[in-house]
Amino acid sequence: MSADLPLDDLRRHGHEVVDYLVDYLARVEGLPVLPAVTPGEIKGLLPPSPPLTGESMDVVLADLDRIIVPGLTHWNHPGFFGYFAVTGSGPGILADALAAAFNNIAMMWRTSPAATELEEVTLDWLRQMLGLPAAFEGVIYDTASMASLCAMAAAREVATDSAARQYGLAVGARLRLYTSEHAHASIEKAAITLGIGLAGVKKIPTDAEFRMDPDALARAIAEDRAEGWRPFCVVATVGTTSMSSIDPIPAIADLCAREALWLHVDAAYGGAAAVVPELRWVLDGCDRADSLVVNPHKWLFVPMDCSALFTPRLDVLRQAFSLVPSYLQFAQMDEVRNFMDYGPQLGRRFRALKLWFVFRAFGVDGLAERIRNHVAWAQEFAAWVDKSPRFERLAPTPLSLVCFRAVRDDFNEGDLNKLNEHLLDAVNRRGRVFLSHTKLGNRYALRLAIGNLRTTLAHVRLTWDELNAALDELNPG
Numbered sequence: 001m002s003a004d005l006p007l008d009d010l011r012r013h014g015h016e017v018v019d020y021l022v023d024y025l026a027r028v029e030g031l032p033v034l035p036a037v038t039p040g041e042i043k044g045l046l047p048p049s050p051p052l053t054g055e056s057m058d059v060v061l062a063d064l065d066r067i068i069v070p071g072l073t074h075w076n077h078p079g080f081f082g083y084f085a086v087t088g089s090g091p092g093i094l095a096d097a098l099a100a101a102f103n104n105i106a107m108m109w110r111t112s113p114a115a116t117e118l119e120e121v122t123l124d125w126l127r128q129m130l131g132l133p134a135a136f137e138g139v140i141y142d143t144a145s146m147a148s149l150c151a152m153a154a155a156r157e158v159a160t161d162s163a164a165r166q167y168g169l170a171v172g173a174r175l176r177l178y179t180s181e182h183a184h185a186s187i188e189k190a191a192i193t194l195g196i197g198l199a200g201v202k203k204i205p206t207d208a209e210f211r212m213d214p215d216a217l218a219r220a221i222a223e224d225r226a227e228g229w230r231p232f233c234v235v236a237t238v239g240t241t242s243m244s245s246i247d248p249i250p251a252i253a254d255l256c257a258r259e260a261l262w263l264h265v266d267a268a269y270g271g272a273a274a275v276v277p278e279l280r281w282v283l284d285g286c287d288r289a290d291s292l293v294v295n296p297h298k299w300l301f302v303p304m305d306c307s308a309l310f311t312p313r314l315d316v317l318r319q320a321f322s323l324v325p326s327y328l329q330f331a332q333m334d335e336v337r338n339f340m341d342y343g344p345q346l347g348r349r350f351r352a353l354k355l356w357f358v359f360r361a362f363g364v365d366g367l368a369e370r371i372r373n374h375v376a377w378a379q380e381f382a383a384w385v386d387k388s389p390r391f392e393r394l395a396p397t398p399l400s401l402v403c404f405r406a407v408r409d410d411f412n413e414g415d416l417n418k419l420n421e422h423l424l425d426a427v428n429r430r431g432r433v434f435l436s437h438t439k440l441g442n443r444y445a446l447r448l449a450i451g452n453l454r455t456t457l458a459h460v461r462l463t464w465d466e467l468n469a470a471l472d473e474l475n476p477g
Contacts, residue, residue: 239270
């Protein structure tokens, strides 16, 4: 019995898999973006128990095509406009396959010198691409949820003078975190995980463009100090999930400096726009942040998952997490960076390889050109909405996300919400494009998020046509 797949078989099946994934990318546009399956349908096609003996890879690959692919939501589809579109680019896919073959556990320098040093270099490349100061150093995590959690842990470390690391948070600690009412839910989850609790999160109201109000933030901080709370961190956002609003970072940074609060910027989506020279304004003021997260797996065409946290206070992050038992110590420990020291995970994937492949394959100019196109196409779609008597825009469009809804003069808000909910369902059921939704106040909004590498202006136009056709069906005559 072979210990693994014989190498000749691996070569043969490897060629088959590469052919399959190329064919998949070539045909994905012809597949429905959302699968036409019902809950439990995929499980019903799978055996309830594992196989007792090994099965042929031919059978496994056949089942991949028969069972799994028909049940996928196709995020690599050029008509995927929901949530924030992501792309598994060709260079990134190849790098992920190689990382799996190398199987390096990038926890410390000795376990993979190349993985560690490549992470340092590629993150510094990204820092330069974003226009961040040289003092900002980076760490790769899986997602922005984990990156923000680690940043908030560093903020907690400063606020409690390391007492939280040693003793945990007493019930009466009363740390207070501030963020926009439109911030990502991961910020609240991080507060729960870190022992701050939901009661320790105060959501700050926003202005007419859905940006955090610095004056309201200042009032909240003053009120909390008077009531015995200990303000410790502000989380601002560059590109909120619902409508891509950009908080006024310079004013918030001024306030954080006066109040001695840690400023974390969630730029998971919007930060990538700074790669485009004329869009670098999106990170104005972020040079004064204590930490900032950008997701290369969102708008830089790196396959999921790859999230970059930058901070000029990497020593604080290390202080919050470093714990090195004797069996992990080695001679050069003080001469190198060990990324296991900067988060809760010991084992880490070789994610820097994806960054390296993608950055080299596209170049800075190539990445910028694609992002520039996405923003321009979103502006064009927004103009179609603005000119149409059948639709209206519900939020500004600073980047590549458009929030809008269908309108009728004879409908009240409740009726409009139902109409747009039905419209979204009708468009998505057609299978050619996929949109998602959000709530802006009491208004049901449709979201078109452009960010897929394979999307063209023709796909954006197709979405407009699909919306109008579906609306005709809902409103005959």
